[in-house]
Amino acid sequence: MTAATADRAKLLAKRNRLEAWKRRLPLLPALLFTIVVTQVPFVLSLWYSFTEWRINPPSPRTFIGVDNYTGLVSNSFFRDAAFTTIFMTVASVLLSLLLGTGLALLLDRDFFGRGLARTLLITPFLIMPVVAGLVWKTQMFNSSFGVLNWILETLGFDSIEFVSRWPAGSIIVVLVWQWMPFMMLIVLAGLQGQDPSVLEAARVDGASSFSIFGQITLPQLRPYLELGTLLGTIYLIQVFDHVEVITGGGPGSTNIPYFVFQRSIGGGWRFGEASAFSIVVVVASIVIANLGLRVLSNLLEGEAP
Amino acid sequence: MSTERSQIVGQSRRSTIILGLAAWIAALLVFFPIFWMVLNGFKEEIDANSSPKLIFDPTSDRYTEVTTQTEGLLGFQEAFTNSFVIVAISTLLVLIMAIPAAYSLSIRPIAKWRDVLFFFISTKFLPIVAAILPLYIIGTRYGLTNSRIGLVILYTAMNLPLAVWMLRSFFSEVPKELVEAAQIDGAGIRGQITSVILPIVAPGIAATALLCVIFAWNEFFLAVQLNSVDGSTVPIWVSSNVSTRGNFLAKLSAASTLATLPVVIAGWAAQKRMIRGLAMGAIK
Amino acid sequence: MADVTYDGATRIYPGTEIAAVDSLDLDIADGEFLVLVGPSGSGKSTALRMLAGLEFIDGGSVSIGGRDVTLTPPQDRDIAMVFQNYALYPNMTVAANMGFALKQRGIEKEERARRVREAAKVLDLEEYLDRKPKNLSGGQRQRVAMGRAIVREPQVFLMDEPLSNLDAKLRVQTRTELAELQARLGVTTVYVTHDQVEAMTMGHRVAVLRDGKLQQVARPRDLYSTPANRFVAGFIGSPAMNLIDVDPGNGPLQLGTAPITGAPASGTAVGTVGVRPEHLRLGSTGINGRVTVIEELGSQAFVHVAIEHEGRDEVLVVRDEGETDIQRNDNVQVGILGPCHLFGTDGERIDQ
Numbered sequence: 006m007t008a009a010t011a012d013r014a015k016l017l018a019k020r021n022r023l024e025a026w027k028r029r030l031p032l033l034p035a036l037l038f039t040i041v042v043t044q045v046p047f048v049l050s051l052w053y054s055f056t057e058w059r060i061n062p063p064s065p066r067t068f069i070g071v072d073n074y075t076g077l078v079s080n081s082f083f084r085d086a087a088f089t090t091i092f093m094t095v096a097s098v099l100l101s102l103l104l105g106t107g108l109a110l111l112l113d114r115d116f117f118g119r120g121l122a123r124t125l126l127i128t129p130f131l132i133m134p135v136v137a138g139l140v141w142k143t144q145m146f147n148s149s150f151g152v153l154n155w156i157l158e159t160l161g162f163d164s165i166e167f168v169s170r171w172p173a174g175s176i177i178v179v180l181v182w183q184w185m186p187f188m189m190l191i192v193l194a195g196l197q198g199q200d201p202s203v204l205e206a207a208r209v210d211g212a213s214s215f216s217i218f219g220q221i222t223l224p225q226l227r228p229y230l231e232l233g234t235l236l237g238t239i240y241l242i243q244v245f246d247h248v249e250v251i252t253g254g255g256p257g258s259t260n261i262p263y264f265v266f267q268r269s270i271g272g273g274w275r276f277g278e279a280s281a282f283s284i285v286v287v288v289a290s291i292v293i294a295n296l297g298l299r300v301l302s303n304l305l306e307g308e309a310p
Numbered sequence: 311m312s313t314e315r316s317q318i319v320g321q322s323r324r325s326t327i328i329l330g331l332a333a334w335i336a337a338l339l340v341f342f343p344i345f346w347m348v349l350n351g352f353k354e355e356i357d358a359n360s361s362p363k364l365i366f367d368p369t370s371d372r373y374t375e376v377t378t379q380t381e382g383l384l385g386f387q388e389a390f391t392n393s394f395v396i397v398a399i400s401t402l403l404v405l406i407m408a409i410p411a412a413y414s415l416s417i418r419p420i421a422k423w424r425d426v427l428f429f430f431i432s433t434k435f436l437p438i439v440a441a442i443l444p445l446y447i448i449g450t451r452y453g454l455t456n457s458r459i460g461l462v463i464l465y466t467a468m469n470l471p472l473a474v475w476m477l478r479s480f481f482s483e484v485p486k487e488l489v490e491a492a493q494i495d496g497a498g499i500r501g502q503i504t505s506v507i508l509p510i511v512a513p514g515i516a517a518t519a520l521l522c523v524i525f526a527w528n529e530f531f532l533a534v535q536l537n538s539v540d541g542s543t544v545p546i547w548v549s550s551n552v553s554t555r556g557n558f559l560a561k562l563s564a565a566s567t568l569a570t571l572p573v574v575i576a577g578w579a580a581q582k583r584m585i586r587g588l589a590m591g592a593i594k
Numbered sequence: 595m596a597d598v599t600y601d602g603a604t605r606i607y608p609g610t611e612i613a614a615v616d617s618l619d620l621d622i623a624d625g626e627f628l629v630l631v632g633p634s635g636s637g638k639s640t641a642l643r644m645l646a647g648l649e650f651i652d653g654g655s656v657s658i659g660g661r662d663v664t665l666t667p668p669q670d671r672d673i674a675m676v677f678q679n680y681a682l683y684p685n686m687t688v689a690a691n692m693g694f695a696l697k698q699r700g701i702e703k704e705e706r707a708r709r710v711r712e713a714a715k716v717l718d719l720e721e722y723l724d725r726k727p728k729n730l731s732g733g734q735r736q737r738v739a740m741g742r743a744i745v746r747e748p749q750v751f752l753m754d755e756p757l758s759n760l761d762a763k764l765r766v767q768t769r770t771e772l773a774e775l776q777a778r779l780g781v782t783t784v785y786v787t788h789d790q791v792e793a794m795t796m797g798h799r800v801a802v803l804r805d806g807k808l809q810q811v812a813r814p815r816d817l818y819s820t821p822a823n824r825f826v827a828g829f830i831g832s833p834a835m836n837l838i839d840v841d842p843g844n845g846p847l848q849l850g851t852a853p854i855t856g857a858p859a860s861g862t863a864v865g866t867v868g869v870r871p872e873h874l875r876l877g878s879t880g881i882n883g884r885v886t887v888i889e890e891l892g893s894q895a896f897v898h899v900a901i902e903h904e905g906r907d908e909v910l911v912v913r914d915e916g917e918t919d920i921q922r923n924d925n926v927q928v929g930i931l932g933p934c935h936l937f938g939t940d941g942e943r944i945d946q
């Protein structure tokens with residue numbers, strides 16, 4: 006009897022182990038792939054960051070400890086780049102969220118040709134960043150052939166070299182132009198997921214359009230706005246293409262991604278130092294990510310599949 | 311549904327017209343740069359490189375110019391072929407890995423599904439630029455730079471977390487009982503996925519695939535750092551039309567139009583799905 | 595067709611300490627209609643899902659037709675299940691929904707169509723065979739779910755509150771139809787409900803669960819007339835049995851001022867006295883009380899009477915056939931007509 010029970014317990018335990026692996030198995034390819042492709046480079050970066058390693062002029066890789074990091078603290082270019090990154094990310098995320106929400110609210114009502122208007126509005130998101138940057142730079146901002154300056158001149162103002170006058174601002178304009186549609190799509194999904202009966206009830210209770218928006222629509226949209234902020238931040242903090250084609254890293258527009266690039270394969274060829282920058286960026290990103298993930302865990306809160 | 315809702319919200323006819331008008335003005339303003347780009351692509355360089363004009367003699371010569379192969383330069387055909395192959399294969403790989411992963415995180419979840427999901431998303435916070443150095447070094451050593459394989463791997467890695475996240479959301483919208491019913495009806499794991507789950511989440515998969523295609527097709531940084539010689543993609547081809555000598559605006563516009571067309575058309579066709587896909591699933 | 599046996603079957607959900615179903619022992623005969631009933635969270639669904647193979651069995655065993663299926667996955671158990679929300683495949687037509695299981699078993703297309711048609715005829719679904727579930731009414735969906743189960747001709751039917759999404763009238767009608775269908779097909783059926791009327795009207799036998807533990811299995815009538823413990827006594831019957839705690843000390847057993855006959859032969863201490871409303875009568879003799887609520891149902895009324903019992907206030911619910919004209923706050927006398935149930939301090943029934 007006891008032997009039989011023990012056998013049975015073993016059998017059940019084996020089944021449980023098997024089940025656990027059956028559940029894990031489908032996950033493994035994605036997980037292993039992601040670990041290898043994303044984590045290995047960072048481990049290498051970490052190692053490089055403790056070395057002095059220049060390619061041009063070539064020098065052998067030597068271990069120098071934390072020198073790259075101490076040098077970094079006093080590097081004012083790095084500080085500027087960090088500031089530019091924060092400024093560009095915050096400004097473009099907030100502006101695109103704000104404008105995207107506005108557009109979504111407009112599109113949530115029925116009007117003539119709504120489908121076509123939405124189609125036009127989402128297009129910037131689909132455009133290649135390189136193309137977006139080039140088109141804005143050469144055909145909108147440009148002081149001689151740009152449409153913006155043509156408008157200014159027609160109105161009797163002097164033309165402005167937008168890109169050299171406001172390098173970061175110009176980049177932000179293009180970023181907002183591209184990401185606003187994305188935010189709009191997310192908010193639109195949120196609006197369409199609203200429960201009409203709640204709105205109806207509020208109407209019946211005599212609430213004004215404004216208070217309905219503030220007290221019912223906005224709270225319901227909150228998770229969508231958070232999602233937009235999160236995804237927007239993930240992508241916008243890493244902006245490189247726009248900087249490259251619009252200003253080429255001109256003053257006040259070099260963000261950290263671009264800075265690291267400049268210092269390494271973009272011409273600086275100081276791999277050790279650039280790696281140290283990267284690691285600092287990674288650490289900073291982890292801090293930001295933690296904040297972002299907190300938002301995420303709110304989104305997932307209470308959800309058990 | 312929306313007419314019903316606008317009635318509920320109690321719009322007057324006049325405000326409907328005014329707000330509709332506002333939406334249209336916004337749409338036209340937002341779309342204008344693209345319209346202008348397309349327009350410029352049909353101009354002579356001399357017309358494009360002057361004060362903006364709407365009236366001109368349209369010509370398709372710029373399209374001929376940018377699509378004809380010039381010796382020693384990256385050709386239109388080569389770039390598009392590279393892009394198509396790289397984007398298609400990487401998106402396919404993403405789906406092949408992300409669909410089972412999403413299943414493991416939602417329908418029959420592993421115990422720590424939340425942690426794993428966090429891990430996937432957290433990799434998106436790691437700046438690619440910080441990885442470019444080791445990637446460059448590894449890529450050069452193993453001959454993966456200037457080849458399609460390198461970019462396929464990187465684009466797969468780039469899109470995988472997002473895809474896993476989105477697909478998990480869609481999968482968790484599949485009622486658990488449905489999968490159980492299929493199980494009881496005698497369907498094995500393959501049968502459950504193909505007959506019950508996939509038909510339900512198909513729109514979500516389409517939306518996810520589309521996002522992956524958009525991000526991969528448009529990616530420039532990795533492409534230019536790792537594949538600027540061989541296996542170059544469309545974004546590099548576009549930027550190669552910028553020259554320091556002579557006028558290039560019309561040519562650049564034509565090239566830009568061609569480069570963006572495939573993704574723009576796909577995006578237009580799938581916009582409703584994207585709306586559902588981007589957020590409705592993503593939040594549940 | 596087959597009999598079903600739970601033998602000490604236990605389920606402890608991962609991450610929880612307490613067993614959701616605790617050492618369940620239950621024998622269900624071939625062709626029997628057994629109803630699992632109990633309050634929310636009592637483990638009814640879990641018990642059913644263990645039989646289906648949808649939940650792991652962490653101890654004991656379950657067998658179907660004499661075959662131990664404890665480690666068998668659901669696909670290989672030859673059972674059919676009707677879910678509360680029906681779980682119809684939204685992407686398939688009614689016919690495809692009903693034929694899905696046959697298809698999985700590799701049954702020929704013609705044979706499949708024939709059997710689906712046959713089942714559709716039984717359930718009056720023939721005209722809907724080409725529709726998608728979303729274009730059906732709730733009642734039709736319910737029938738499709740039933741149809742999906744019966745085409746399979748399985749060994750056992752499992753049903754988890756299959757009627758709870760129907761409106762009251764349809765529920766009563768479907769209840770009868772379902773019981774008839776089961777009798778005709780003669781397939782062993784395990785049916786979960788929290789509705790005791792369903793349980794009493796449909797089940798050949800009823801098993802009452804509470805906190806994962808089986809309280810009693812019996813024919814509906816026996817369950818009603820001889821509840822095994824205080825919990826079952828209070829759970830079965832509507833309105834519920836009057837259950838009054840008593841502490842007789844050394845004196846005689848009393849309800850208010852009325853003596854209770856048939857005190858236990860043994861010296862077991864009585865903890866609770868139970869008496870059903872129909873065994874109480876308003877009259878000119880009995881326990882003094884005051885009417886607090888009158889629930890008028892037409893043919894009868896349930897009168898709540900506040901009485902004093904062992905120095906505290908208690909309420910007795912009394913069935914009144916409508917012969918007396920009473921008002922709220924009237925002073926009345928409650929007489930005991932029928933048998934009283936006695937339960938020990940541990941809640942177990944004390945046989946008289």
Ligand SMILES: Nc1ncnc2c1ncn2[C@@H]1O[C@H](COP(=O)(O)OP(=O)(O)OP(=O)(O)O)[C@@H](O)[C@H]1O
Nearest residue numbers: 607610614632633634635636637638639640641788
């Ligand atoms: N997946 C699960 N994980 C952990 N605990 C669970 C799970 N499913 C059910 N439980 C717990 O097991 C117990 C029994 O649940 P079960 O669903 O069987 O109850 P039930 O009798 O069917 O109730 P209801 O009438 O509400 O459907 C409950 O306490 C419940 O909280």
Ligand SMILES: [Mg+2]
Nearest residue numbers: 638639640754
């Ligand atoms: Mg239940």
